[in-house]
Amino acid sequence: MQIALAPMEGLVDEILRDILTSVGGVDWCVTEFIRVSDRLLPASSFHKLAPELRHGATTRAGTALRVQLLGSDPVLLAENAALACSLGAPAIDLNFGCPAKTVNKSRGGAVLLKEPELLHAILQAVRRSVPSSIPVTAKMRLGFDSPDGALDCARALVEGGAEQLVVHARTKVEGYKPPAHWEWVARVQEVVSVPVYANGDIWSVEDWQRCREVSAAENIMLGRGLVSRPDLALQIAAARRGETLEPMSWADLQPLLADFWLQARRKLSPRYAPGRLKQWLSMLTRSYPEAVELFARLRRENDCERLDALLGVDSPAFIDAAS
Secondary structure: OOEEEOOOOOOOOHHHHHHHHHHOOOOEEEOOOEEOOOOOOOHHHHHHHOHHHHHOOEOOOOOEEEEEEEOOOHHHHHHHHHHHHHOOOOOEEEEEOOOOHHHHHOOOHHHHHHOHHHHHHHHHHHHHHOOOOOOEEEEEEOOOOOHHHHHHHHHHHHHHOOOOEEEEOOOOOOOOOOOOOOHHHHHHHHHOOOOEEEEOOOOOHHHHHHHHHHHOOOEEEEOHHHHHOOOHHHHHHHHHOOOOOOOOOHHHHHHHHHHHHHHHHHHOOOOOHHHHHHHHHHHHOOOOHHHHHHHHHHOOOOOHHHHHHHHOOOOHHHHHHHO
């Protein structure tokens, strides 16, 4: 069994990847998508969204990072995939799942599920462009507005060269509305010969157990569930072994929250750092009542020094230790 951390644009950046993989249980993670539209990107574009490339393409905890590309031009995607590999990417992932309207309007993400032939051409071009030792994988939804073409899309991706598929078990139109249709993951696995990861609506160990029963998937990708419950991967891994792990308490989470904030302070401008903190904290409110209280206290606060005080990281000793 493998557990992957999902790529989530504007949320799971290098800071949150670092924090979540430090908890444990995650086998690999993926960058936010790198958009490829009209040119070969400079190396800086890759390092901006994947600074881990400068450190062996792993997070601080040693979790492997895959580079995800999004676009519709097979040649340009192939060229950029080759560049990513030369910069140290250990695997290339291709995004056919993003439901954002702006992305779909520019012919990227889930809208390409309307064109199985193009999916095949993209995978084939990328597979040919990168060393054979580097895996090429893909993430897809069940379709744009219907799952009727999901099996054709899955076959096109695998026949083009995808060595793994992650299936977000909803269509683009369904967005993130429950339920996820895990039964379609099983149907996809029946028609392809590569590992298929189930993704969508796994918020707890109980959700994972139900997902496994319905999808028969051994491997999973966690997104919002792991962001809102940072030890979810550990909990699931323990359950897979027949064990029960004590859940992470709010007190256990405090050092992670402080580390996240201090990294945001160092890497982002004072204008943007508070928003990133509030974004993660709002996700934590799903699992921690204490997060609801803390979020209420700081939701209107944008002064970084006052946020330091609210989080208890305003002492020089704490800041020096975290640096």
